[in-house]
């Protein structure tokens with residue numbers, strides 16, 4: 001409840017920031033609406049009674065009150081609903097932006113990779129409308145409840161026997177709550193199905209996977225699967241709606257029976273002369289309006305409940321973001337000792353086994369460390385742990401003997417550079433594709449050109465129709481570079497920090513960045529790259545290279561052989577060759593193959 005209230009306060013503040021004047025007018029109109037039904041009922045009572053008693057002033061007053069109430073209900077009602085839509089739309093935009101910003105600011109990656117986490121923040125987008133209308137639904141519900149209380153008071157004024165009519169709100173309220181819960185459960189269960197549906201459709205329309213899908217002719221099968229997921233989600237929701245409607249229908253039936261009873265009571269009062277005709281007219285008006293009032297209360301409460309469904313997800317995201325992005329010490333100016341792993345164990349969220357087991361390593365400052373091993377041995381995972389994208393499940397990583405978890409992640413990240421196996425193909429202007437490697441210099445042509453030159457990518461850029469101003473990506477009506485050309489641009493991006501004169505990197509990670517090149521080109525490029533980051537290496541930067549090419553690997557100062565997530569061998573090339581283990585065997589195998 002506390003979380004719900006805090007979220008309501010936050011959304012209200014966001015709405016007020018969006019347009020304070022519109023919000024104030026909306027509040028005033030909603031408050032005014034609370035008295036409309038009571039005023040209409042009273043005006044009818046007075047109109048009939050004053051007419052019967054020939055009291056002109058009373059008749060005029062009753063007509064004026066009725067006209068004002070009707071005018072407010074008809075005219076202001078429209079303005080009120082339009083204002084609400086306008087404010088909710090603006091608030092929704094702000095809230096979505098806030099969620100987007102928070103999701104992208106989390107320095108680790110699990111929340112965008114692990115399905116249950118993805119579903120949690122996706123629900124915030126799915127329910128953003130009800131979240132944005134939360135203050136107005138609460139206000140509407142409060143006004144409708146107030147109006148209901150006044151109506152019941154007026155009914156009791158005529159005859160206390162009419163009061164039980166109000167009790168019928170209870171089954172209606174319970175049925176509504178049940179229907180809301182059923183719908184929420186169905187929607188929660190459907191989030192995963194809808195995510196699958198989206199991803200399966202993406203496989204058919206995104207240029208990269210679509211090639212293979214077309215070649216294999218598997219588009220229809222994927223589409224069928226996506227449709228099945230969508231249908232399963234839709235069926236769940238329809239069933240939940242139908243069940244909810246059955247509960248609500250039963251409650252309304254009960255109400256109808258009671259309303260009929262109330263009308264009999266009124267008829268009896270009139271027949272006995274125990275009430276005036278005006279009061280009887282008022283009772284009939286109020287009793288019939290009671291249904292629409294209850295309806296408004298229930299509708300508003302449903303919207304509030306719908307917003308309530310994401311309260312937990314909203315605070316989960318905030319707490320998760322705070323926990324992952326906790327402040328820490330700034331990264332050291334330069335490495336003197338190096339980076340060490342102490343009994344590091346890692347398991348991907350939701351997985352049932354560890355990927356790294358008790359890995360202990362020391363990567364000395366200023367050294368080049370190659371990580372080798374079979375597919376799935378855990379090389380990329382190790383690199384990601386070093387960058388702080390993932391945190392060890394247990395054990396610690398230290399940077400110059402200070403725990404990595406104690407460092408400010410952003411400060412550590414700004415002192416890292418490198419390229420990953422699945423490097424990003426940023427379909428932007430060529431200058432931006434390279435320039436974002438150091439955001440401060442994204443418009444600095446001289447630095448960008450220097451990075452391009454250093455990555456040996458000048459030929460790639462020269463081949464583009466507008467050089468650095470060329471739009472990349474066929475989906476953006478631009479040029480689509482080849483895989484090798486993308487890789488060169490990614491390398492240039494990774495050199496931006498080095499050439500821009502920013503503080504040199506503390507670690508350079510190269511996770512198979514040259515897999516698309518032939519072994520000789522990889523060897524040359526790696527040597528070239530190492531020459532470019534030499535200044536950083538002299539200041540203690542550790543270079544971590546993942547490669548399957550042993551001609552490149554042998555140049556490293558230290559070679560780590562991973563097997564099934566464990567360090568199987570460790571040492572320099574000569575040392576490992578002399579040991580005659582798995583490394584030596586693989587090296588000889590590759591040497592023979594390339595001879």
Ligand SMILES: Nc1ncnc2c1ncn2[C@@H]1O[C@H](COP(=O)(O)OP(=O)(O)OP(=O)(O)O)[C@@H](O)[C@H]1O
Nearest residue numbers: 113348351355373374375376377378379380381382
């Ligand atoms: N995001 C992920 N979620 C769950 N499991 C993962 C994830 N990424 C990798 N794994 C699993 O972790 C294990 C190690 O993967 P990793 O990518 O570290 O291997 P690798 O040694 O780099 O392999 P390769 O040489 O093929 O690149 C594999 O079994 C893989 O299935």
